[in-house]
Amino acid sequence: MCGIVGYVGPQSALQVVVDGLARLEYRGYDSAGVAVLGEGALHTEKRAGKLANLRGALEEHPIAGEGAGIGHTRWATHGAPNDVNAHPHVDNDERVAVVHNGIIENFAALRLELEDVGCKFISETDTEVAAHLLSTELARHGDKDLAAAMRAVCKRLEGAFTLVAVSVDDPDLVVAARRNSPLVVGRGQGENFLASDVAAFIAHTREAVELGQDQVVELRPDSVRVTDYDGNPVEVNEYHVDWDASAAEKGGYDYFMLKEIVEQPRAIADTLLGRLSVDGALTLDEMRLSPEDLRSVEKIVIIACGTSYHAGLIAKYAIEHWCRIPCEVEVASEFRYRDPILDRQTLVIAISQSGESMDTLMAVRYAREQRAKVLAICNVNGSTIPRESDGVLYTHAGPEVGVAATKTFLTQLAACYLIGLYLAQVRGLKFGDEIEAVIAQLATMPEHVEKVLDTVEPVRELARSLADADTVLFLGRHVGYPVAMEGALKLKELAYMHAEAFAAGELKHGPIALIEEGLPVVVVVPSPQGRSVLHDKIVSNIQEVRARGARTIVIAEAGDESVRPYSDVLIEIPAVPTLLQPIVATVPMQVFACELALAKGNDVDQPRNLAKSVTVE
Numbered sequence: 001m002c003g004i005v006g007y008v009g010p011q012s013a014l015q016v017v018v019d020g021l022a023r024l025e026y027r028g029y030d031s032a033g034v035a036v037l038g039e040g041a042l043h044t045e046k047r048a049g050k051l052a053n054l055r056g057a058l059e060e061h062p063i064a065g066e067g068a069g070i071g072h073t074r075w076a077t078h079g080a081p082n083d084v085n086a087h088p089h090v091d092n093d094e095r096v097a098v099v100h101n102g103i104i105e106n107f108a109a110l111r112l113e114l115e116d117v118g119c120k121f122i123s124e125t126d127t128e129v130a131a132h133l134l135s136t137e138l139a140r141h142g143d144k145d146l147a148a149a150m151r152a153v154c155k156r157l158e159g160a161f162t163l164v165a166v167s168v169d170d171p172d173l174v175v176a177a178r179r180n181s182p183l184v185v186g187r188g189q190g191e192n193f194l195a196s197d198v199a200a201f202i203a204h205t206r207e208a209v210e211l212g213q214d215q216v217v218e219l220r221p222d223s224v225r226v227t228d229y230d231g232n233p234v235e236v237n238e239y240h241v242d243w244d245a246s247a248a249e250k251g252g253y254d255y256f257m258l259k260e261i262v263e264q265p266r267a268i269a270d271t272l273l274g275r276l277s278v279d280g281a282l283t284l285d286e287m288r289l290s291p292e293d294l295r296s297v298e299k300i301v302i303i304a305c306g307t308s309y310h311a312g313l314i315a316k317y318a319i320e321h322w323c324r325i326p327c328e329v330e331v332a333s334e335f336r337y338r339d340p341i342l343d344r345q346t347l348v349i350a351i352s353q354s355g356e357s358m359d360t361l362m363a364v365r366y367a368r369e370q371r372a373k374v375l376a377i378c379n380v381n382g383s384t385i386p387r388e389s390d391g392v393l394y395t396h397a398g399p400e401v402g403v404a405a406t407k408t409f410l411t412q413l414a415a416c417y418l419i420g421l422y423l424a425q426v427r428g429l430k431f432g433d434e435i436e437a438v439i440a441q442l443a444t445m446p447e448h449v450e451k452v453l454d455t456v457e458p459v460r461e462l463a464r465s466l467a468d469a470d471t472v473l474f475l476g477r478h479v480g481y482p483v484a485m486e487g488a489l490k491l492k493e494l495a496y497m498h499a500e501a502f503a504a505g506e507l508k509h510g511p512i513a514l515i516e517e518g519l520p521v522v523v524v525v526p527s528p529q530g531r532s533v534l535h536d537k538i539v540s541n542i543q544e545v546r547a548r549g550a551r552t553i554v555i556a557e558a559g560d561e562s563v564r565p566y567s568d569v570l571i572e573i574p575a576v577p578t579l580l581q582p583i584v585a586t587v588p589m590q591v592f593a594c595e596l597a598l599a600k601g602n603d604v605d606q607p608r609n610l611a612k613s614v615t616v617e
């Protein structure tokens with residue numbers, strides 16, 4: 001939520017910053033702006049709307065500058081998304097410029113205090129207080145020490161913030177501070193970078209530096225200095241980013257989302273890679289929890305938001321089935337406010353693609369305070385949630401730029417299955433060959449997903465034919481229910497349509513009243529093998545809605561002839577074990593939502609009002 005870029009070095013800061021913003025636009029696209037230093041002055045340009053508007057403005061009024069630069073792409077919190085509220089914000093003398101990600105919770109009191117001493121506010125944002133405070137503190141430090149001024153400002157702010165600032169008095173310096181919101185440094189040769197996400201600078205460098213909580217960084221062309229808020233130097237963790245720059249390109253596709261859907265087989269394979277050791281045991285090398293820790297677990301609580309929450313709902317079925325440990329799943333934003341019962345024997349699994357969702361991060365902190373052990377499933381290396389957890393299993397989906405999660409969801413599922421199997425292994429609940437057998441089934445998932453992708457053209461046609469529908473309902477049972485929820489979420493996010501998922505068994509307890517002539521109802525059908533009771537029950541549910549006029553779109557295993565008579569449209573998926581079916585059943589729903597949204601003319605990479613990483617509560 002909000003993307004931030006900073007650059008200092010010999011290249012054109014304007015170019016580097018605008019290119020960086022293009023890679024961070026998924027974090028917010030309500031407005032974009034830049035500030036560059038040059039010839040003793042601060043040059044800023046900012047525009048409401050997407051980055052294209054800023055680029056247009058910069059073409060009309062080019063700004064010059066050889067010094068450092070900062071940029072921002074906004075997801076609005078305080079103040080409407082207009083030009084004035086766009087970042088950067090400057091002080092009244094236009095000597096410092098600031099960009100911000102997060103919310104300054106005590107901004108109203110600070111604003112009154114600053115107005116009392118004569119500061120003129122022009123925007124409605126919380127960020128502008130930081131610009132005025134910084135200028136006041138800078139004056140106190142003889143206009144010399146921007147980092148000292150930043151440290152002093154941070155001590156006065158409450159809430160979540162990453163602040164990045166430049167000052168005309170030191171044109172080869174960018175200073176940033178971090179509390180809760182993400183920020184990472186990119187180390188170059190004679191140049192340095194700062195961004196909310198490595199994607200902004202991997203075209204220039206893949207050497208990164210993690211910043212911790214409550215730290216301030218001073219970036220010059222040849223140095224990176226990190227201190228705490230008292231000015232004491234701190235040790236930093238440096239790492240190499242293994243994503244290459246092309247991974248964050250569209251690679252010939254019109255939209256990132258289309259590319260990311262197609263990348264799913266590879267992403268799943270990469271997440272599973274190297275997990276089985278030669279002796280057949282499952283090894284999760286990024287797991288910092290000991291087998292003893294895991295053997296003592298009496299309850300599992302999974303916390304997550306959005307699509308990651310749906311992965312958690314599916315994980316519950318697998319973990320409870322394989323490990324016989326009670327498992328609760330909860331949206332992270334509700335978790336800590338209900339006084340949950342946690343103790344040392346509780347394992348909390350936090351699922352987050354970005355590793356930065358504020359709701360999940362706060363839930364993780366709460367769980368650790370209560371002495372629970374926390375295991376994170378994340379896609380972004382070095383992000384905050386894995387750093388603050390007791391263990392992490394990284395998914396290896398590569399960068400996901402489309403705001404609606406696709407490949408990261410399937411890799412989260414793969415990661416959840418691995419954790420379930422690992423728990424069963426360390427608790428002695430499964431023999432090695434049983435685990436190997438499930439791993440072998442998991443290993444076939446990439447080719448099954450490939451097969452689904454090869455046969456989804458009819459789904460695209462169907463989606464185009466439904467572009468004018470007002471509502472689509474989704475039904476599922478067992479693991480098919482969270483899959484239905486994910487299908488409905490994709491449709492809401494991308495096509496802005498009313499889409500709702502129900503547990504098929506609940507249908508008769510109310511939702512069936514919604515069914516009317518021609519209403520599209522998507523039904524996820526469990527495999528007829530094994531749990532056939534479940535299968536037969538859902539076949540009855542399909543008949544119930546069809547009898548009331550619904551147009552049934554049925555996702556079922558290839559060869560399941562029992563559903564054909566009741567399906568207006570039948571979408572066949574490969575036969576796989578029931579617990580693993582979500583991996584293949586989700587794919588047609590992603591394609592369906594994406595195509596329907598495109599038919600409506602929507603931007604599927606940047607759906608309205610959304611941001612990929614929600615870093616405010």
Ligand code: G6P
Binds near residue numbers: 308612
């Ligand atoms: C936002 C995104 C969703 C995502 C959710 C959780 O709402 O738009 O696509 O599922 O955040 O994000 P996380 O990074 O924690 O998985």
